Amino acid sequence: MEEISDLIKIRRAKVQEFRDLGVNPYINRFKVSEFIGKLLETFSEETKEDLEEKNLQYTLAGRILSRRKHGKTTFCNIKDGTGLIQVYIKKNDIGEEAYDLFSKYDIGDFMGVTGKLSKTKTGELTLFAKETTLLSKSLLPLPEKWHGLKDVELRYRQRYVDLIVNPDVKQVFVYRSKIIQALREFLTDRDYLEVETPMMQSIPGGATAKPFKTHHNALNMDLYLRVAPELYLKRLVVGGIERVFEINRNFRNEGISTEHNPEFTMLEFYTAYVDYHYLMDLTEELFRYIGTKVFGTLKFPYTYVENGEEKEGTLDFEPAFKRIPFKESLTEIGNIPADTVNDPQKAVAYALEHKVPLEKKDSPAKVMGKLFDHFVEPNLVQPVFIIDYPLELSPLSKKKEDDPSLVERFELFVARKEIANAYTELNDPIDQKERFEEQVSQRDSGDEEAHWMDNDFIRALEYGMPPTAGEGIGIDRLAMLFTNSQSIRDVILFPQLKKES
């Protein structure tokens, strides 16, 4: 039925051969005396003579990644989770029978090896084997050693293979993990409490986005996967958890691109008694903390494409991040005439003239948003806070005291991407209710992304929420930024793909 290539048939036959010889090809345990990385770290600089004198015996284990056979001797490289080391197997040293058995191992198999650590005449740290053990047999051939696995579809679908043969891949995910760890440290050191709030919500709130819908059978109730934790975290601020954060998944039923995966990881944190200015300072500090702690630098390479050419730049988190009001950014960075920005009709005309796609139902504020996306965002390379957004684009933010058409909100842009979004939280329950009502009417007129009415959230605010500022940071994009990754799929281990055909 199933077509099996000769390569696999041969390997399956080998498994049987080992069994026939009384060798279990999948043994239960194997005691390792040291990890490879540790040996590389400790002994790479030592001379061959010193190593010989110390007569160091080790038992290592790892996956065979390459092999160079020379008749009665073989060099191979084995890799464990910590590093890759060369092993030298000589017939005279391990015996004829053992050598014949070893010769049946394939690239991709896990083997254990005991022997003396020394160096070859070329100076490479090498374990000179006295004994080898088959730990686990591999049935599928690994991709080519030189080119690795390049087919991006296979890399994402079979990430396990990608991780085996493309060493840089693991490093990206190590960095991702360390970045998240640094975020946690940074916040917990400042007395923020990490919490987990519902991912399944009956009213999906906290962001303008289309949710995924699911159904709970026992409760006979439709539920939505959350688009943001925001409204629950604010309920906690109401309840007295005045410094709170959550790092977890959000789900949005929208397009997939190099910057969007349907499930993505967000940090959201809330701080009572402060405003968005405080958060800007804290955000700058946070970026420098990650840079220093994880990478030991505040300057990062940045690859981008301009006019079809790949170019290299540098992102610098050292200088103070610029803070530019939204409206000013349109004129100063977007080079849109001031009278156009101030006149909704002219703005629409300007947008159409420059082929910015508008929809008929777009309000003046939405037109501004689109002008921003089109003319300003592509120019925001070094870290910059865009501040003071139009009220209508921000249904959960607090109005500015001196200009109620604007809200106290900022978004942080780096490398032409939106990385963070923050604002002084709206805590006036009556104002909040009116804004929800406005969103509901937009929803009724066909805007599937508009916010829902959340009466329990209003009730929480009615009990009183202290003045609070909150911020969300997209972790995937943050990881892209720090690892200079061109696609969000390169920082997500298993990105969403269609079913394999």
Place this chain on the structure above:
RNA sequence: GGGCCGUUAGCUCAACUGGCAGAGCAACUGACUCUUAAUCAGUAGGUUGAAGGUUCGAUUCCUUCACGGCUCACCA
């Protein structure tokens, strides 16, 4: 969802204007006791993503579909 590009051996890639589908690595057989993209000699490996169509003849041209990449729209 739209546009452009791609899918050939396990992997990385060739095959001119439609004319016998090829190489390197991996595999297999053999030689080789310090190699490292080991080397040398030989062998095998293919429904060219799928289904139709045009043609004497299709990897190549056309149509539809599947999957992927980039990009636009939407969005963080």
